Amino acid sequence: MSDARTTAPLLAVEDLTVAYRGVPAVSGVSFTVAEGELVGIIGPNGAGKSSMMHALVGAVRANAQSLTFAGANLLGVSTERIARSGVALVQEGHNVFGRLTVRENLRLGSTARASSAGLAEDLEWVYTLFPILQEFAERQAGLLSGGQQQQLAIGRALLAAPRLLALDEPSLGLSPTAVDTVFASIESIRARGTAVLLVEQRAQQTVAAADRTHVLSEGRITMTLSPADAQDSALLMKAYLGS
Numbered sequence: 001m002s003d004a005r006t007t008a009p010l011l012a013v014e015d016l017t018v019a020y021r022g023v024p025a026v027s028g029v030s031f032t033v034a035e036g037e038l039v040g041i042i043g044p045n046g047a048g049k050s051s052m053m054h055a056l057v058g059a060v061r062a063n064a065q066s067l068t069f070a071g072a073n074l075l076g077v078s079t080e081r082i083a084r085s086g087v088a089l090v091q092e093g094h095n096v097f098g099r100l101t102v103r104e105n106l107r108l109g110s111t112a113r114a115s116s117a118g119l120a121e122d123l124e125w126v127y128t129l130f131p132i133l134q135e136f137a138e139r140q141a142g143l144l145s146g147g148q149q150q151q152l153a154i155g156r157a158l159l160a161a162p163r164l165l166a167l168d169e170p171s172l173g174l175s176p177t178a179v180d181t182v183f184a185s186i187e188s189i190r191a192r193g194t195a196v197l198l199v200e201q202r203a204q205q206t207v208a209a210a211d212r213t214h215v216l217s218e219g220r221i222t223m224t225l226s227p228a229d230a231q232d233s234a235l236l237m238k239a240y241l242g243s
């Protein structure tokens with residue numbers, strides 16, 4: 001791998017703005033994610049986290065000074081092309097096809113791959129990460145628990161072989177055990193070399209896990225925290241409440 005590839009950011013967001021009918025939801029957000037990094041974004045309801053994620057995958061209209069992935073422009077590019085270029089988004093909520101089986105859901109994820117090379121290994125890895133998906137491979141996805149559906153949604157995204165996995169509040173509505181499973185899987189995903197952009201409301205766990213965590217408040221990044229800050233509950237509270 002050349003030096004340029006290892007040092008240039010995989011995702012570079014510069015002055016990103018999203019507005020709905022003129023009302024800003026994201027205002028001048030800038031950050032980067034390098035290859036293999038785990039970057040967190042925390043913030044309260046309505047801070048603009050989902051709007052920002054949707055902008056990255058071309059699902060909402062956005063403006064930016066520049067928005068690039070692996071050096072290529074993402075602005076105005078279709079969601080399908082962005083997915084094929086190596087960005088996978090797991091949306092908020094347990095987004096699975098409830099009438100399809102677990103195996104069929106996973107197969108759909110693999111259709112977004114740039115190439116079928118390595119698919120068998122990736123499927124084996126997803127089953128190692130989430131053994132329940134192998135056990136329930138023939139079960140209808142809609143019959144799984146919330147935590148199992150979240151595992152399936154992440155597993156499906158991984159089968160697209162992304163270079164960047166974007167997760168929008170993956171722990172939302174899950175039991176404490178299921179939350180731990182999701183966070184443990186995120187560490188494993190990063191350890192395998194996939195960059196992760198993690199949007200969460202679980203501030204402490206996110207700050208502890210991520211290389212750095214940006215605090216989003218009313219559409220703006222107001223603070224950036226490092227893993228050591230996870231122990232500073234007063235700082236986390238301040239970051240979260242924006243006071």
Ligand SMILES: Nc1ncnc2c1ncn2[C@@H]1O[C@H](COP(=O)(O)OP(=O)(O)OP(=O)(O)O)[C@@H](O)[C@H]1O
Binds near residue numbers: 020024044051092
């Ligand atoms: N499709 C839309 N049309 C109009 N306004 C929207 C739309 N989607 C989001 N908004 C508004 O944009 C702002 C940011 O919402 P967004 O969902 O991006 O925040 P969030 O941080 O992801 O919140 P949550 O944690 O509740 O999902 C909010 O004021 C919201 O009401």
